[in-house]
Amino acid sequence: MKQQSVTILCPFCNKEQETNLYPIIDLAAKPTLKLGILTGSLFSATCESCQGQFEVMHEALILNGEAFYAFLLAPDYQGAELDRGEASLGELSGYQLRLVSTLDTLKEKILLFDSGLDDRAIELCKLYLLMQMQDKDVDMLFAEHQVSQGKLMFSVFDQQGVLQESIECEDALYSQLYAKAQSFSLEEQVFTRIDVNWAYGKIANA
Ligand SMILES: [Zn+2]
Structure with missing residues (x-):
């Protein structure tokens, strides 16, 4: 896997320096990088001057050539889907393609797919749980x-990202919503953002 050298600026002491990052990560070929993503270390740097630690967010394609999923981490893109065109996607034919903007949602996708769970059904579960909650201005x-x-356990965060509580849903509800999720087809060859807004849109239009 090719590393790319980029110039970054320490947010603490403003020292300019070089760091290496991975634009493409195949977790099947390099399983150790999965831990780097889950702990966040793959997207952080330590300043060579003041030793301060900071996040280095950048666009990356995280794929698994054995499980056939590919997640496009696009920190600056807020749209619902992204079509990268035939050329770059040729090798990803048959993959499940997802679009994420944050490290937290990237980690969530990896955990879900590696647990053999369907993220569409999970987002429907979240929507169901959210409807039972008083405060709906939360992230799950x-x-x-x-x-x-x-x-299935979910963590609930407020808008400041502070953990509020853990809530659960029964496997039975997941199974029921899994069947429902299969009726919502996804466009092929397009990185799609599957989140609770996606689930809401599908239910509203069903
Ligand atoms: Zn520094």
Whole structure:
């Protein structure tokens, strides 16, 4: 996997320096990089001058050539989908393509796909849980699948990103919504943002 050298600026001491980053990451070829993403270390740098640690966000394609998923991390793009054209997507034929803007949603996608869960059904679960909540101005992220308990756990964050609570949904609800999710087809060869807004749009139009 090719690394790319870029010039970055330390936000603490303004020292300009070089760092290496991965524009394309194949988790099947290099499984150790998965931990780097999950811990955030792959998207952070330590200043060579003041030793301060800071996040280095950049566009990246994170794929898994064995599980056939590809996530496009596009930090500055807020649209619902992104069509990268035939040329660059030729090698990703048959892959599930997703679009994310933040490291947290990228981690969530990796956890979901590696747990064998369907992210469309998960977003429908979130929508269902959100409808039961008083405060709807929150973000929800999948946390873990407690297989023996038959439950899916979600973390709820306020708009400042502070963890508020953990909530759960039964596997039975997921299974029900999984069947529903299969009826919402996705456009092929397009990186699609599957989030709770996507789920809301599908339900509203169904
Ligand atoms: Zn510094």
